[in-house]
Amino acid sequence: MPPRSRPASQGSRIDRVLLRCRRLAAVCGLLLLAACERATPPLPNDAYVWQRRWTPALVQALNDSAAMLRSWRVLAAELRADGVWFDAAPDLAALAASGRPVVLVLRLDGRVGDLGEAGIAERAAATLAAWRGAGITLAGLEIDYDCATARLPAYAALLASLKPHLPPGLPLSITALPTWLNSPALAGLLAVPDETVLQVHAVLNPAQGLLFDPKRARAWLDAYARRTDKPWRVALPAYGSRVAWDEHGRIAAIESERPALMPGDRSAELLVAPDALAAFVRALDHEPPAGLTGIVWFRLPTQADTRAWSLPTWRAVLARQPLAPALTVAANPPGPGGARDVLLANRGNADTPLPFAVRLDPRCDAADGINGYTLEYDRQGRYLRRAQDGLLRAGAERAIGWIRCDCATPSLHVQP
Known part of the structure; x- marks a missing residue:
């Protein structure tokens, strides 16, 4: 039998129902997409505890901020340019009580020429053992060596010799500089550590009046993502610096941790506005470069630290809350x-x-x-x-x- 034809009124009703179904499906798709975008978690936060003196205000900041952070990266000691070690002597009991994992950081002055691989390995092993004995959950060892680009092969050799001396399973990380990006030796350096932290603050000439440049920082992050295939983080600033110049235009002093009187005929404050960093972080959360796994803030602010953001402001940025000065x-x-x-x-x-x-x-x-x-x-x-x-x-x-x-x-x- 030939198929029956539908009445025109019945066909139009069916078409209207189909159209409504298509519109409903489109709306559901958009809502699902928006929900997925909202569900994207923000990048986790770490913080450098870089203070040389552990004050009650620092311990209080540690306690008040621990819940918002994945881990601490704590300065343990520094090898100065003269080859002498300086111990920061952090409060190990306070670190253990904070309940956060800790990355132990050894800093090597960028002017150190003879790295003394055996001495650095011994220092790292002894400090790691002491911190573990104090009840601290260790999350890694980090080496901070702001060396010249020509020293990258020697730096890679140091790391290769150090890594076998670490406790089994303990990650090794390093800080990295944008000035290394165009070096052929960077690939060999990045092949050794398990993780890196790219520093994009305090790397410009202070005469430019900038502690942090968002456009340059983003370009450095994208370029760095193309140079490494391992997890990495970015170090962002939550502080300011005062720079003084002498009568010849040379930098006489840089002060970031206390409002001290400094030499020099002229000086300037280099600041990073919290709202500028908050916008930068939102952009990273929305579109992170390949391999970026988190943010490390330099440094943990305290209520007594007049050159750092206030604790309420810093915590608001960490929590991605709106900033509202009044x-x-x-x-x-x-x-x-x-x-x-x-x-x-x-x-x-x-x-x-x-x-x-x-x-x-x-x-x-x-x-x-x-x-x-x-x-x-x-x-x-x-x-x-x-x-x-x-x-x-x-x-x-x-x-x-x-x-x-x-x-x-x-x-x-x-x-x-």
Whole structure:
């Protein structure tokens, strides 16, 4: 029999149902894709504990931050340029109590010529044994040797001689520099360790005024991914440095761990804004280079470390939480003589750059700046101008000057 034809109304109903099914399938596909993207876990975080002095503030930071980290990478000792070892003497009990695995780090000054393979192997073995005896769960040994590119073959030989002396199954890692990327000897070096950490901060000339450049860092990461077939991590900064130059334009000193007075006719603060690093990390989470397995933060901040991010800001970046600084400016009640302190305050969860200027009330008849701010004048009147870059940490206040005004509530305005 010939097939029966469907009524036109019945066919149109079937077509509408099929169309709705196709649309529903497309929506479900998009939702499934979005769910998969959201389910992609962020890169795990490690942290360098690089401080030479273990203070109560450092131990507190260790305890407060351990739950957010995969492991610690702790400076144990440094072979100085003169061939003498310096022991950092970390608090082993505090490390064990933190409950995190530890990568023991030996630093070799980049100017060391005679590596003394036997002495380094003995130092590594003795320190590893002492730390394991203190109840620390060891996750590896790391060598930090910022040598010149010409020294890479000698460095590879050191690592090859060191590796057989490590406890069975203990991984060996090294730090790597972008300056090594174009060296033919890099392949031989990277063939020895089990893992590497590429440092992309503090590798530019300080005269450029940059501690970290996101575009260059991403280019270095992509280039490094093409040079290694082993797991690797990237070291990112959570600190600032003060650089001083002498009268001849030569670097006189670099200070990253304390706000000390330094020699030199001029100086500058090299800073990395937390929101810039947060954006960089989000991009890495979304599209990591091949082989990248995590981030190592340099260094663990403490509440007493004025050249590092605040702990709330650092933890917010680690947790991929939104950063929200809240900058305000106000004048204290008048003191003796009628002078009022001008206070900047940050009530948010993120450290924020100090504002360029704070405009003063025209009714103020006297004023001056302090703590990195100077009094300036223009057509609009007086203002306090930032003379030195810096960050105002989350929850912190900073006096930047004083004013004397006849009015009860002086008007003050921040100019970013």
